[in-house]
Amino acid sequence: MKEPKVQVGILFEPQIEFILNGQYVVNGIHVTGRQVATYDENQILWQGRLYNELIFEPTQEQACSFDLIDVTIGINFHWERKEDQRFLGALKLIVENKKLTGINVISIEDYLTSVISSEMSATASLELLKAHAVISRSWLLAQIQKNKEITDTQSCYSAFTETADELIRWYDREDHTNFDVCADDHCQRYQGITRASTEIVQQSIQATRGQVLLYGDKICDARFSKCCGGAFEEFQYCWEDVNYPYLVKQRDSKTIQELPDLRIETEAEQWIRTSPEAFCNTTDKKVLSQVLNNYDQETTDFFRWKVTYQQEELSELITKRSGIDYGQILDLIPMERGTSGRLTKLKIVGTKRTLTIGKELEIRRTLSTSHLYSSAFVVDKKHIENGVPSSFTLTGAGWGHGVGLCQIGAAVMGEQGYKYNDILLHYYIGASIDKLY
Template sequence: MLRPVALLLIFLASSPALAVETMRIAMSEARTEVQVSGQGLAFGTDTEDATFHPLGARQVTVRRKGRKLEVNGAPVVGDAVRFRAGALSYDAGVPGDEPLRAGDMQVRGDVVVRLYRDGLQLINVIPLEDYLTAVLGSEMPVSFPAEALKAQAVAARTYALQKKLEAYGSAFYLGSSVLHQVYGGVNREDPRTRAAVEATRGEVLTYELAPIEAYFHASCGGRTESGQAALQRDLPYLQAVECPCGKLPASRWSADVSEAELRSALSGSPEGLRIAGRTGTRRVSRVTTADGTTLDGARFRQRLGYTKLKSLDFEVEKTAHGYSFTGRGYGHGAGLCQWGAKALADGGWEYREILSHYYPGAELQQLY
């Protein structure tokens, strides 16, 4: 059963005028100039109740001139300007639905261009459910079963709201890269992802009436990792659980790493490289070398590269040309396993059961 969470409504809308829940997503950074384009392009201040003024052009150039902004050569007041496509057909406080392009991304909602460091920063202000539709298309194959997509939608919504609560009042709440949730804009939307978002609209996972830190990853290799071991986050709903993805070919990987690559990662000789510690799920927690160099497993993976060393569940052996790594899983291993969710959905599980399995102790509740 879903229960309303009245206490969480406190942080939802940033102003009474805002009719929908929105996110502020950092899209990218530009040097000193960026092009913004869209049908019926208009601009206003970076406020939720801004009045938008038609620009009479489908494309404009925003430039930084010292500590000032210019739009098509005309100075604007303040350190940020907000753009909307089709602005005249939308209510104040509700980001536009007509796509617009800023830099190399096409997005729904509004785009803010603001002074940032020595250049410009682009921020997408977008309704949460539209944002999730594109996140799903970026984070999970759209061919996955509907119940797996729904589980991912709830996890992504919960993660986004928790980050918004954490960063409330900041210029943006999340980035658009793998360091946050991958967000590719309009090009990553799909009818199946929109259906999954709509089917779970407003549903979030909570623990003690607060959105959980709903981490997720591609594949755990057969057993998820605890939040403490994977992320140094000792959270009661991020516990190690069994997962069917370990039987899937997609969970297996191998990588050949040269001695030079290892020397760079270790900042020293890789001679005698060995695994010196493992977590309770047998993920590598520490590596050492013959000269006494010791490196934390997570830092070792970061230095070698996340796409090279796909997880910390690996074995390593020296070869004639370097070192050979063989492993299972892809990602940090905490929370929802996407390939595991697929396997469970293929086996008849519905999304509520999937979420309960990967986030034990969390409650699924209707936030709005």
């Protein structure tokens, strides 16, 4: 198998400003320097002419780069911001949703070098970086294959179910139809060569070149999150109702194997309110700095955390985030949990409306101005008058969906001397590692 290329959606704006550092070719013309492309009645306006699509190809792959101006990173997260970013490979411009989309077309191994530096600190241990290189490569190739199968069969992808009493919605990457993956946390963080890539990152990519996780003869859908909170979540509790045998419940530990059934409310509550032993239960700043970039370190609580909302604040937040006026919030009732204690169904009881929502990301989006750290939480109500609480405190566990590799847990494993294959097979149970190219 030849090393594939990947198309990464970077920027989605009515106007895209970019700088070509070196000679690029578009429609047989050599161009360089600062450029501006603008959406104009479902076409691309560039240098006074209209186009349906533009592809700027570098004349020298490794010597040329391009800058995209004002790229939004951390979309809808608490640290959302804009920055200029630099990329290798080609720049493709298309029209989508009455805007322009800027797409980077790049070889997978060059893409991975950036992903590893963007997802975590480039100073992480070699074994952690090697593990992340394998899962990022596996996840990407699995998504490309999945997208091809969907396109080939023209199958319809349903991401929600709705009744009068229940709204269950999940968010996956199948909404990208004109490129393979996006560059933000929705898929994998990818910030080109903006983040400094160190020798150890390049070493981790080279050492694992072409390696992927397999289950049987199929590439694993190798999900990962920042912190599982001590227990792995299963795929079907976060996304479509598909069971992957390598993404199953387990405690994030080698010393203690026993894991309570966190789908049971009393077990989940005890688990979330305590601080059980787990690889990801760490406050070691050296370890955390390996996984968390500067803006991620703005968050210090992740294994266990708390957030408190006053009544008016919570009711306004839920109305704004969901578009549904529940009135005053009377209760938040856990209805269903996954194997990590994450809520997959939550009943919101209000004076005007009662509705059960899910899955985990829908719950997190509804209960936060950006994304709640996770849906593994329990609720405490205070000062209840005439059935209306004055405040709600959510006590929670973990950061992210908790499926697959736990980045903080994996960092601790690397620091403790575990090799990358041991780290991978801890999080992807029964999988194997093989070389595709």
